Amino acid sequence: MKDFIYTGHAQRVLFGSGTLARLGDEVDALGAKRALLLCTPGQREEAQRVADVLGPRCASVFAGAMMHVPIEVAREARIAAARLGADCAVAFGGGSTIGLGKAIALESGLPVIAVPTTYSGSEMTGIYGLTEAGVKRTGIDPRARPRTVIYDVELTHSLPLEMSVASGMNAIAHAAESLYARDVNPIVALMAEEGIRALGRALPLFGGSDPAQALAGRSDALYGAWLCGTVLGSVGMSLHHKLCHTLGGSFNLPHAQTHSIVLPHALAYNAEAAPEAMSRIAAALGGGNAAQCVYDLAGSAGALLALKDVGLRESDLDRACELALRTPYPNPRRLEAHAIRQLLQDAYDGVRPSVHA
């Protein structure tokens, strides 16, 4: 075995069904007394359940979380936290809400308890993003990483089918790219492969008619999302994440769906340059060609397959390619403009990747 470095990040994680009931104890364990509860406007009603669990520990509910954390929203939430004398934040929701919690933690140092309701994996990373004047700035800071994560499978049942599958594919994308990261190590690879395997098992069950199986699927998916989020927070990402960041940030495409659609094509692009990673991805999904396995999983589970179906215009493809190539970043295969333009075209059309690609 080659030499390697593995850095562990201290976070307390509770996993199960009904774990939300332990939220109050977790606030107490942090030595906190007044929590600012964060959510999106769409999850305001569900958040009331969380507020009820917190009881007198809930200082207030801030229901203004939005995709890509606009700086104005972050400022408003930080001011609310200071005015209320909050000594911790509870981020209840997907990557958008957890991102808002991170923005508060970065400036105020308040500890964050994340209660994820999607499979974005953001709760396991110190990666943050803030959008100012339409430009999203991202960075990594250990202060942004939530101190405690409460995974409660019951909170994921309300996520609509298409979004559930897309979000699960978003998680798979973290694990797939970690397998060919420059700084990958055997521990990260182990978690990545297990994460892909759990999600590969889970996603096809979401839309089935058997409630027991759907329940088992939800549990596996959340476990997989935890592992995939952990690897995202541990090693560097490559072409796929760069393309999705560009498409989401510059063309306002939905985050999870964009990941889900682009992933098979990014894997096809990198296939020959990263054969070991491809074998591990394919093995986790039942064998065959990695890019095709990922495409077939998304399609059979009910995800959208084409960028033209999530709001991109064909006339945007040249600019997307140019933006994605503007600054260099690590990737197993050299960044070739013509081939990346073709990758984007294939993702736009939603074609199944061919084996030789």
Ligand SMILES: NC(=O)c1ccc[n+]([C@@H]2O[C@H](COP(=O)([O-])OP(=O)(O)OC[C@H]3O[C@@H](n4cnc5c(N)ncnc54)[C@H](O)[C@@H]3O)[C@@H](O)[C@H]2O)c1
């Ligand atoms: N920093 C990181 O490590 C990291 C990782 C992944 C994603 N992200 C960021 O997270 C954002 C995307 O997060 P996301 O894909 O989780 O989507 P999201 O948080 O934007 O949620 C999408 C929609 O689904 C709703 N929703 C969430 N959970 C629900 C549930 N259980 N039931 C019903 N509705 C529910 C939300 O209210 C929202 O309207 C992007 O801004 C992305 O950049 C960050």
